[in-house]
Amino acid sequence: MAIQFFGQYLLSKGIITAKQLVDAVEYQESHNLKVGDYAVQKGWIPAEGVRKITHLQQTKDVKFGEAAVELGLLTKKQVEELLTAQKNDHLYLGDALVHKGYASKEAIDKALAGFKEEQKAFAPGKIDIPSEVPLPKLNAAFFDLTQKLLLRMGGVEAKLGAGKVVSGKLPTPGIVAQVGFSGGFHTNYIVCVPDGIARKMAKHMLDLKNPSAEELDDVVKEFANVVCGNILARLAQEGKQAEIAPPERLGASTDLGRDKALVFPVVTPDGELHVAVIF
């Protein structure tokens, strides 16, 4: 099980067809306006202003309204009015499916309760992120999901240690995989797994007693890929978009240049692995 979106859950349960899902999403998209669209409609800001706000929003992990106020393009009162209008008009996927006649309201309500129950396993845990690290909620998700997926995918019980910020040279011992993010969000996720823990993951995932070096590398790379894919799913639930590159192997250390890394040790019964997110 992974982080899902509601439409996919409905599809997987056979409540709707793929064609109905696509149709309902398009109907929903044509109906739902963004806060910026409401502001432009009201003549409060020009389209160029929306672009400026969106850019600030992406770099600072703040909501559209907060960015608009910071740039002096909207007042707090205007933002509240826009948010109320958006909330009142919002058409959820379930509503869209009911409007289109693809499912009954009762079936959607029942499915939504089941979906929420299933997704509880991925509810964000509380993680302390040092104050100098930007996008604290998102950065916390990397470590939270690493811990949860280590158990779910790799059969490894794990606890997070205390995070710290590293600059200069980042030691990356063990079998190391990196995934790059681009688009609305730029970073690199790095996971460093000691040989013994990678072997345990390979045994759990593939029942391999004597995995080759290539197989151990691939287990760690695929783990990083799945963590980062689920990060994108969580971002998407918050209306944010980004892309990930295929995972790649890293050497024994990485020169961070002018960047810094937030590093968390992850303690398991078989030793410690390390997870780093560049910022």
Add this chain to the structure above:
Amino acid sequence: MGSPKKVLLVDDSITTAKQLEQIISGFSGFQVVGHAKNGAEAVKLYKTLTPDVVCMDIVMPLMDGLQATRAILQFDQNAKVVMISSLGGVGDKVVEALKVGAKNVIAKPFEPEKIRSTLETL
């Protein structure tokens, strides 16, 4: 009983390919016939192996799974492609994959039962 349905696996991860092969080989009525490590290889193998079902990753080097699905469906409009991806929980990607013509989308990490029920309903 008819011959088993041929399944082509497409994933740059040998871990996922092996997991899927182990899972699918346990189902009656399905047989894994090949493994492509990127989208370009998948299109070539589809033409030579003529599988009944393709299990397709999305994020891959050279050619991603969405591009490969488009190319396969241009070659054979009846192709049955199921996306199995770490992006399987990203709403936009799921909808994009379905628009391209994928029959279903499964998020990683997956459960064997999910793979079985999806393949059986194709």
